Amino acid sequence: MTSSHRPVDIMTCAIANMLEDGETVFHGVSSHLPMVAMSLAKNMHAPDLVHLNIPGGVNPSSIAKASYSSAGAELLDSGEAYFPLEEVFDLSMRGRLDVAFLGGIQFDINGNVNASVIGDYHRPKLRLPGGAGSAVLIPTAKKAIIWRVKHDPRTFVEKVDFVTTRGNLWKIVTPLCVFEFKNGKLHLDTIHPTSSLEEVRANTGFELLYDTVRYTPEPTREELNMLKKVDPHDYRSIELK
Structure with a gap:
């Protein structure tokens, strides 16, 4: 497929459409894209989010x-x-946080997330911020959604260098596709219309699991118009600049 839309807009609208009316949703620091997606959802189909x-x-x-x-x-x-x-952490541990948006640096097919080190833990090539909220919220939120603005074999690896947290992921959204965690593995959910199966495969360091090839819906005119209203300064694309 081909598309004239920006990948960041496809990502934002895809994330917004994952959110349901009435859900309680949390985002952290440096989270412009999910923050905008939450606002889009609230103004489009989820007023009680x-x-x-x-x-x-x-x-x-x-x-x-x-x-x-x-x-x-x-x-x-x-x-x-x-x-x-x-109170957000307490809410999540009591099973009342519906969605948490979180980050990470490395991911593998088993749903392990690394936000701690690149290389050996004791002598790392790069020391990262660590688990912070991810170590609590990924295991306890009802649905953990990760967004990542890079999709390459160094990000989606055969085995992460360090397991910061694991399991209970729901979706991972990248500029190329959406992964879904099910049956203990990451599965290819949808491919963005700006990408292709070949491009996703070439930029993923583990075997792609999927039943059928499906594509992420393109943003509607209404969604794009609302994005201009809720995000006039294009904060959603800050990480991609």
């Missing part, structure tokens, strides 16, 4: 000034209530 974030601003009225971090004071100042970060 509950938006939680690191500053603690519940359902911020606008993300248009969320600036560089997706964790700034704007989200708190425009929120309708305050829900501190420690």
Whole structure:
């Protein structure tokens, strides 16, 4: 397939359409893309979605000034209530956090996530931030969605260098495709219309598992128009610049 849409817009709309009305959803720092996707969902099909974030601003009225971090004071100042970060972890451990957006550096076919080191743990080539919220939220949130703006064989590897956390993933969204974790393995869910099976295979370091080749729906005109309203500064593409 071919498409004139930007991969980042396909990713954002795909993530938005994973969210359901009434769900309680959390994003962390440096999470512009999922933050925009949450706002898109809330303005399109999920008006009762509950938006939680690191500053603690519940359902911020606008993300248009969320600036560089997706964790700034704007989200708190425009929120309708305050829900501190420690309560988010407690909510998740009590089984009441529907969706958590999280990151990682390496992933393997068994759903292991590495956010700790590249290379040997004791003498790493690169030491990463570590598990932080992922170690708690991936195992405890009802649905853990990971987004990653890079898709290459160094990111999707045969075996991660270190297991920061594992299991309970739901989806991984990249500029090329969507993976779904089921039956203990990552399966190819959909390929973006800007990519191809051959490109996904060439950039994935493990065997692709799939039943049929399916494509991610292209953004609708209504979705693209709403994206311009909720994200006029194109924060969703910050990580890709």
